Amino acid sequence: MKKSLMLIMAMVLTFTLAACGQANNGGTTAGSATSSSSPSTEPSAEPSAEASGLTGSLLATGSSALQPLVDQASKMFMEKNSGVTIQVQGGGSGTGLTQVSEGQANIGNSDVYAEEKLDADKAKELVDHQVAVVAMAAVVNKAVKVDNLTKQQLVDIFTGKVTNWKDLGGDDAAIVIVNRPASSGTRATFEKYALGQKSEDLQGSIQEDSSGTVKKIIGETPGAIGYLALSYLDDSIKSVSYDGVAANVENVANGTYPVWAYEHMYTKGEPDAAAKAFLEYMMSDEIQNEKGLVVELGYIPTSQMQVVRDLDGNITKK
Amino acid sequence: MAQTIPKKTAGNNHFVEEWVGKVYTTLCVLFLVATIIAMVYFVASRGLSTFFKDHVNVFELLGGLKWSPEGSPPSFGAFPFIFGSFSTSLLAALLAAPLSICASIFMIEITPKFGRKFLQPVIELLAGIPSVVYGFIGLSVIVPLFRDIFPGQGLGVAAGALVLSIMILPTMTTVATDALASLPAGLKEGSYALGATRWQTIYRVVIPTTLPALMTGVVLGIARAFGEALAVQMVIGNAPFVPRSLFESASTLTSAITLSMGNTAAGSTHNNALWSLAMILMLMTFVFVFIVRWLEGRSKL
Numbered sequence: 001m002k003k004s005l006m007l008i009m010a011m012v013l014t015f016t017l018a019a020c021g022q023a024n025n026g027g028t029t030a031g032s033a034t035s036s037s038s039p040s041t042e043p044s045a046e047p048s049a050e051a052s053g054l055t056g057s058l059l060a061t062g063s064s065a066l067q068p069l070v071d072q073a074s075k076m077f078m079e080k081n082s083g084v085t086i087q088v089q090g091g092g093s094g095t096g097l098t099q100v101s102e103g104q105a106n107i108g109n110s111d112v113y114a115e116e117k118l119d120a121d122k123a124k125e126l127v128d129h130q131v132a133v134v135a136m137a138a139v140v141n142k143a144v145k146v147d148n149l150t151k152q153q154l155v156d157i158f159t160g161k162v163t164n165w166k167d168l169g170g171d172d173a174a175i176v177i178v179n180r181p182a183s184s185g186t187r188a189t190f191e192k193y194a195l196g197q198k199s200e201d202l203q204g205s206i207q208e209d210s211s212g213t214v215k216k217i218i219g220e221t222p223g224a225i226g227y228l229a230l231s232y233l234d235d236s237i238k239s240v241s242y243d244g245v246a247a248n249v250e251n252v253a254n255g256t257y258p259v260w261a262y263e264h265m266y267t268k269g270e271p272d273a274a275a276k277a278f279l280e281y282m283m284s285d286e287i288q289n290e291k292g293l294v295v296e297l298g299y300i301p302t303s304q305m306q307v308v309r310d311l312d313g314n315i316t317k318k
Numbered sequence: 319m320a321q322t323i324p325k326k327t328a329g330n331n332h333f334v335e336e337w338v339g340k341v342y343t344t345l346c347v348l349f350l351v352a353t354i355i356a357m358v359y360f361v362a363s364r365g366l367s368t369f370f371k372d373h374v375n376v377f378e379l380l381g382g383l384k385w386s387p388e389g390s391p392p393s394f395g396a397f398p399f400i401f402g403s404f405s406t407s408l409l410a411a412l413l414a415a416p417l418s419i420c421a422s423i424f425m426i427e428i429t430p431k432f433g434r435k436f437l438q439p440v441i442e443l444l445a446g447i448p449s450v451v452y453g454f455i456g457l458s459v460i461v462p463l464f465r466d467i468f469p470g471q472g473l474g475v476a477a478g479a480l481v482l483s484i485m486i487l488p489t490m491t492t493v494a495t496d497a498l499a500s501l502p503a504g505l506k507e508g509s510y511a512l513g514a515t516r517w518q519t520i521y522r523v524v525i526p527t528t529l530p531a532l533m534t535g536v537v538l539g540i541a542r543a544f545g546e547a548l549a550v551q552m553v554i555g556n557a558p559f560v561p562r563s564l565f566e567s568a569s570t571l572t573s574a575i576t577l578s579m580g581n582t583a584a585g586s587t588h589n590n591a592l593w594s595l596a597m598i599l600m601l602m603t604f605v606f607v608f609i610v611r612w613l614e615g616r617s618k619l
Contacts, residue, residue, distance in 0.1 A: 064580075092580020094589070102584075117583040176471055181556070182388040183581035183588060198389065206473055206567050207556035209577050213457070220462060221471050 055083035056274035062089075062096015062109035063185065065134060065211075065229065066263045069297050070109060070282075076293070077281050084274050093117065093185045100266050101126060106275050108266040111185030113311050126266040131282045132299035134229050135260035136190055137239040137247030139215075141224045146170045148241040151196065157225060158199035165223060177205040178217050178226035184209060189261040190227045192313065194242060227259075231298020249300055255307035255315060262309075263299065358600070365597030368394070368590040379594060385558035385574070387588040394591045398560045400598065402570040405475050406550060407543035410482035411490075415536045417483075418490035426498040427520055438495060445488035453552035456481040461553055470565035473555035478570070481549050486539035493535030497528045497617075530617035534610050541606035545599065547572035571595045 060070050067090045074086035091099075093110040094117055100108025101122050108114075111134070114123040138149060146168050149157075156162040157175055166172045180187035182201065191198055201207070206224075208214050211232050218224040219236040230247060233239050239247050242259060251257035265282065267275055287293045288301040295301065309315050368374045374394050382395020421441065425433025460480055465472030501524060509519040525532070547570075555567025556577060575592050582589040 090580075092582075094582040094584075094586075095580045098584040117586070181577040181581065182386065183578040185581065200389075201386065201558055203557060203559040203562075204470075204566050205555075205557045206471065207558075207569075207577065208552075209581075213552060216457065217473070221465070224471075 053083075054081045054274050054277055056272070057085040057087070058107060058275055058278060059087045059089070059099075059105045060107035060109060060265070061091055061099050061105045063093045063111050063263065064090040065111050065186065066109040066132075066265075069132060069263070069293060069299060070107075070265070072293055072297070073282055073287055074278070076287075077278055080281075081274075081277065084278070086278060094183065097126075097266065100268055103268060106267065106271070107279075110264045110266060111261060112188055113264065114266055115311060116188065125268055127268075127270060129265045129267070129279050129282070130262040130302055131265050131279075132263045132294050133252065133260050133302060133305055134189075134231075134263055134299055135247065135249070135252040135257065136186065136194070136227050136229055137233060137259070138190075138194065138225065138227050138242065139218055139233065139237045139239050141218055141220075141222055142236070142238050143222055144170055144173070144225070144238065146240060147238075148244055150243050151194065154242075155195050155197065155199075158195060160200065160202045173223040176221050176224040177202060178214055178221070178224050179205050179207050180214075180227075181207050181209055185261075186211070186227070186229070190259060193261070194227070194259045229298065230300075249304075252300055253304045253306055255305075255317070258315075260300070262302070361593060361597050361600050364590060364593035366594075368587065368594040372587040372590055374587070374591065374594075379591070380598075383560065387578075387591055392587065394587075394594075396571075396574075396591075396595055396598070398558050399569050399571045399574045399595060401560050402475065402478075402554070402568040403544055403572070403599075403602075405568070406478040406482055406554065406570060407540050409475065409479035410486060410543045411536055411540045413479065413483035414486050414490055414539060418487050418535070418539075419494050419532055421487075421491050422494035422498055423520060423524070425495055427516070427524065438491075441488050441491045443488075444484065445492075449485065449546060449549040450552075452481050452485055453549035456549060456553040464565060468565045470563065471555070471567070472565065473553055473567055474563070474565045475554065475561055475568050476564040478550045478554040478568075481553055482543040482546060485546060485549065486542050489542050490535040490539040493538060494528075494532050497531030497535070498524065501528055528617075530613045534613045534617070537606055537609050537613065541603060541610075544602060544606070545572065547576045551576055571599050575599075 058074075060074065067088060071088040074088050078084060078086055093112055096105065096108035096110050097114050097117050098108075099105035101114075101118060108126070110117070114126045114128070117123075118126075138154060140146065144165060146165060149168070153162070153168055157168075158177065158179070162168060163175055164172065165175060179199070179201065180190075187199075206217060206221075208217065211228055214226050215228060215232055215234075215237060218226050218228075228237070228239075230249065230252075233247075241247065242257065245251050245257045247257055247259070252260050265279060267279070270276075271279060281287065283302075285292070288303055289295075290301075292301070306318055307315050308318055368379070369376055379394050379396050380400070381397050382393060383397055384393045384395045385398060386393050418441075421437065425437050429437075456477055460477050461472035463472070464470075464474075464477055468476075505523055505527060506519055509523045514522065550570055551573035554570060554573060556569045556573050557567040558569050558574065559567075561568040575595055578588065579592050582592065
């Protein structure tokens, strides 16, 4: 009986170890020349090289704001390069940065710079590929009669100093703040470029992470204010101008509307052949032109931007 | 082993069958145990590193009122979440327990045929509906209704508790129905023989004898409500404060975790603090399991 128990234990152990090994393998590119952290030497069952010569499997994970773009682009890429399989997962910017930094994913999607989430030495290992720009607008319930908010007014609202629309030139109605969780990349962008400071969580304010839910709540709650990416704007809510500048693609591109951020796709070190080809495809004219996927899904192509911004927020003309 | 085989030559086939079955089940059990140990270890190692590595005070985490992990200086007071989790799940149980216990009495004692054939499948159907659907119904129906009737935005503890109470109905009803159905017929017959009416039998005999089992259902319901994340997150508002009314935005342990886990990098203090919340949830689940075991021990008929 003891013998069989030992046998069982051994089997369980092998099974568990095999499962672990599998998980590691999923992330690394088989058939490429990158150093693989996985110790297993099982033969890679890759199909013969295609016309493009590219083979391998990629895992891109992270930002849910960027996920639709990467997801659709990956499908178009795989049609052209049948030797490559790309898996796209969400999970949030933090997850994307962690997984690419630890080698579990080939590409980490993020709304924020890696330096804002990871330790400096970990962030240094990552290579940034900025594939699009996403802009955000302050949005209010349609019944709110305010069309423009200054930076100071927004700060007053999101710090709880002003609690009624009548103090901002609107009707006598309480302001309901629909915020994002403190860790959200969307909130970080809004705080950094619209408010210029961190905002506090206020008692009675509402916090949701999903843009769809935020839009629904703002659309239905009288006196509600929040912020959404431009791609989410429609006529169920009302977007307000910022310091007199309307939130639209043109104003973001020419640098007059400041509330925007890059969408990043990070790789650890320089990307291998398959990842490099995919990232080049993301930046190609086919994806980035005015009829391409980027515009279609509501992002702004980096090529259209007339200004560039660095990690510290300094804006320079191109 | 060599000595046992000759004795069973005729049944050698059975011996192999027996052995295969034994090995397979043992393997499954060992794998299950290993999984549980691994999960507990993982949650505890991440959750405890908040205290040992990031030096957050345990009492500050459990009793602190200010949750501002990205602030400067950061503060990790999780009491609003603990309060939110307990208030929503207890309130949900308070709403759902009478409904489900009455439903099961109706099904077993009053209309056994209609109840078991029609009512029970309908109630069990509630368990199969995905929680995001409950959340969306809550957001589209309950929240606007509360906003019109009561002061506030409609999002809050009351909306969360109402959504949860519907979600835990099937758990409570199923356990209560099984308990009532397994009651020995002799007890009821004895009561009727003494001249008691059906109602007297139900509240003097049936409910007192099955009470521990009914309570088991209630505790299982509370445990389910405590762990539910998505539906509550959509309707409760998620502001990290102890609410001043039932209709003000509040937050639960689960909603705090689901809102921020994906946005934080693994190993950061904020991420570890979220794992500490997960550890509190896990410990509370242990407590619920112990309560259920204790109740089961008391329900010897």
